[in-house]
Amino acid sequence: MEPIIQLRGISKAFGKSVILDGMDLDIYPGQGLGIIGPSGTGKSTILRIIAGLLAPDEGEVWIRGQKRQGLIEDGNDPVYIGMVFQQAALFDSLTVEENVGFRLFQQSRISRQKIRELVEAKLAMVGMVDVADRYPAQLSGGMRKRVSFARAIMSNPERPEDNPEVLLYDEPTAGLDPIASTVIEDLVRDLQHQAGCGTYVMVTHQSSTIRRTTDRIVFIYQGKVQWDGKTDDIDTTDNPLMRQFFNASIHGPIHVID
């Protein structure tokens, strides 16, 4: 199968710290890929590079066989990539409807009534009703996350080519209790099946989210992919980095910052 996104020889430094060091990664259609690794190892940086929000110092990003030039605002990626941020990143002064329909209000000539219908349909997909007129401050943390999911999967019927085909999730269950996390994890899988967002990249530290939402895992450490395998193999791999990570042990090859 051809990868939908390929990273080739990606390097990125901030000041003197080299975060990514010639990293390669292939992302395949229909796959939930988990990116894991110790704090500060560059997982969010990888997401920002995939999204086209941050340029690597070196290396190439290929989207469906086409090399990306520059950042997202300069280029015309052949695949629309949606992003769900750790903080739901909603506009506090806008209603749920205005947040979810933001791109349509900005970029389309679709009537307000029609946008309302499209927004309600996406909200229903994430299990929310009667919230379109509320403001983010009137919602719980888990509800805000769900609204941000609805926004990420919003599609424009005038421009079907803009429908998100790849979703990037940056710690969507961080700060949620175990039950609220389960709701979000189920939602990720539901959206994979019903919303046509079969391909996604999940950055998370939570073991349940890793196990329940990913098909494949890459473990990032010291700027490179150190382990690449099936989620089902987490407990049987003898890779020392993976073992230490999942045993939460301070003893092992991962350097513990105290």
Ligand SMILES: Nc1ncnc2c1ncn2[C@@H]1O[C@H](COP(=O)(O)OP(=O)(O)OP(=O)(O)O)[C@@H](O)[C@H]1O
């Ligand atoms: N814009 C920036 N300027 C300077 N340093 C940065 C910038 N963005 C990230 N960094 C640094 O790069 C390193 C990697 O950050 P990144 O957020 O990608 O890590 P992460 O693996 O997602 O971490 P965590 O698991 O803690 O969220 C960190 O040391 C961070 O401080």
